[in-house]
Amino acid sequence: MRILYHLPLSPYARKVRLVLAEKRLPFELRIERIWDRQDSYLELNPACTVPTLIEDNGLVIPDSRVICEYLEESYPDTSLLSRAQPERVETRRLVAWFDEKFYNEVVRNLYWEKTLKQSFRLGSPDGNALRAGYANLKQHLLYIGWLAEHRRWLAGSTLSVADFTAAAMLSTLDFMGDVDWSVSPAAKDWYARIKSRPCFRAILADRVNGMTPPPHYTDLDF
């Protein structure tokens, strides 16, 4: 059985869980406490990040972007990357945008500060970081809404890994009650559409010790 090492709230691991489920590829989840830096895990992934995917044939694939390129090439039936270059470029541009810019400006300031930072024993959340995260989130929601108003899906006319990258990040923030959806009705409508897909069910069922998501987290008509 395919194995995915993850943390329940990791947005990068959630992206891969969504892509695997959308492609109907069965997998088993294993939690990896990356802050323990276990030798056995460092051998699989020297960067000691989640996710890491282990294929049935033993192939070890670290890093969500490397995993998604691999899955697209190996299981192209349910394609999440257009064949036309302009759409491929736009999809990958948005994946990089959310993985790097959205993560650094928003998710790191909220998810890292409120959860991972304690796990790594690096202290309590920094107020300035939280304030910056909430302020930046508004701007990013407006950008997502702008994309959703001009296109059926974020990168164009078809559902792509860009949608799952953005939705995974937002699902982590939404679990923590950090998303004010009233900022952008268009972003909310896009998120409601992707959240209603069967691939999202397992993510919505996640529960984490000591944290209760807000009632609208699992509500498909929030």
Next chain:
Amino acid sequence: MRILYHLPLSPYARKVRLVLAEKRLPFELRIERIWDRQDSYLELNPACTVPTLIEDNGLVIPDSRVICEYLEESYPDTSLLSRAQPERVETRRLVAWFDEKFYNEVVRNLYWEKTLKQSFRLGSPDGNALRAGYANLKQHLLYIGWLAEHRRWLAGSTLSVADFTAAAMLSTLDFMGDVDWSVSPAAKDWYARIKSRPCFRAILADRVNGMTPPPHYTDLDF
């Protein structure tokens, strides 16, 4: 003519310059002062980073990793990404490693602190960042040396975009006189091999206002 927006010392732009030259794809360089955030450039690349590539047909491609995937798919004759999945995974893993981990732990602490930070008017270099950068660089040179001792090229038996990603980062640090090559003879030997390739000539000829590289920067037998 293909256009590449860049900054002379940007390691991400240097990676793309090396890959374009290795694939013998002609291009024209244009310097983009990203700290000015010009509207015309934000339209091409909303993340306002370098590099951005404009193809002859007008296709706009931001982000070094997006550009390299595009170039590999569009101009596969000189391939820099193996066809076999284990090597593709290892190449992309190392590209992510250098783009993210090496950049954040080393290049950001040295290149950003000493050059870009002033351009963005964010103050002078932080001593703690510089010290962390030099300390981390030693560990990374040992890892590069370990890879070079066990494989002909960093990701395996063939030259790949992983080599150009690492070499571009190191070339920026070497220009600033920051690399102590005595730390790893194997890393130095690998760098001498890649630096001797014709694709590297333009990078070694770069000169930046107010900065003089050390004599060994251009020496192929340094």
